[in-house]
Amino acid sequence: MRRLGVWAWWLAAPVWAGNPLAGVNHALLNGDDPAAWRALAGSWSNLSSQAQRVAWRQALESLSREHCGKDAPLSLPAWLPDLTLELAQRDMPLARNYRVVLSGRGALLDARLQDGAGRDLLRGGLLEREEGQRFRLESADLSQPLAAGVYRLQLNAAGRQWQAELALPEVANLSWLSRSPLAVASLPTARPACARPWLEQSLLRRDDYSFVWWRRRELGQALNWPPRQGELWQSVALVRAEARGQLVLRVVHRQSGPR
Incomplete structure (x- = not known):
């Protein structure tokens, strides 16, 4: 059909x-x-x-x-066994920005995600490493929506290089979540071949937005929060996951604000 x-x-x-x-x-x-x-x-x-x-x-x-994009002809190199690219819209009181997050496992040293104009969306991003060679590279705040199109992803690790051309959807003016009350307002179009969208709750430090608490919730589950722990921001994200071959692609709408 x-x-x-x-x-x-x-x-x-x-x-x-x-x-x-x-x-x-x-x-x-x-x-x-x-x-x-x-x-x-x-x-x-x-x-x-x-x-x-x-x-x-x-x-x-x-x-x-x-x-769900799993049939795209993209294979990850042996030195990068898993990779996730997240395209996120974050709404805060009186502000909206966009971010790109690259995470996975491997000895990553440098990464670029270039749009059609040659702009590197990951330039100036913060690279964090965890145990077991896990990494997370988060871009700086982007004021402009993420346009649909073909992006070039380039990765470098200990003298090894890999790149791929990714056809990515637009991320602009998402309205999946409501700000007040903090809840699901509308769901993205259902894709039977994909996992059902889910929610992620978190509490963030107000100075650097680092995580101090995190929970995954299925749609329909209550958004229970822990007791207040000082000056923190709360955040709820609605996540839709698909793929580009072996790469996991996540589109996220996040609402954040003071508790």
């Missing part, structure tokens, strides 16, 4: 000469999802109109929905 839906959408889309998405359509109609992922990534730089960009985002959504 998904392929018929894509074909109907394609017939209804505006027609233009030299269609840069023809390779994506051909791969979808032939049931070759890995080839469709490759064609989707390769077509981004050739898009020249808003109609083409809308069609590209629709194709990305269709591919992501079918197998």
